[in-house]
Amino acid sequence: MSLQDILSVDTGRKKANRVGRGPGSGNGKTCGRGHKGAGSRSGTVHRQLFEGGQMPFWMRIPYRGFSNARHTTRYQAVKLAKAVERVDGDLTIDALIAAGLAGKNDRIKLVSGADVSKKVNVQVHRVTKSVREAIEKAGGTVEEIDARG
16 A cells, blocks of 8 residues: 555545745735735724725615604503502502512503402503503502603
8 A cells, every 4th residue: 555545535624725825826926915005914804894995885875754763762561460460569660670570771651451459559650541440440549650751
């Protein structure tokens, strides 16, 4: 057995492109980087969609219209039945957060006016009309806190 009898094994790896090995390699002299400029120097990284200093595509598109979506107040909806079930006593913001029904930075809105059997005092940011009616029918009170502050 000699060296020429040994077959090469396909390792599944692509052979590295060796740059700067003369004109016959196709990547000699400038090593495929062209002449001068930032791209020819080491250490340059262009961000994705970089257009060579040209005004970027997303800045060429005209800005049109206005949307109120950025200025809307968003509320965490909490069902009344679940809140009454999990919280003993008054339904305040701190009690609902402690019960895990809302996050500490959420504005809370009670929804789905289920029948409430016991008297409950509610102090949250917003309530729906059906929730207000259900609570007042049971003899409780509803106080809405201004959440815009």
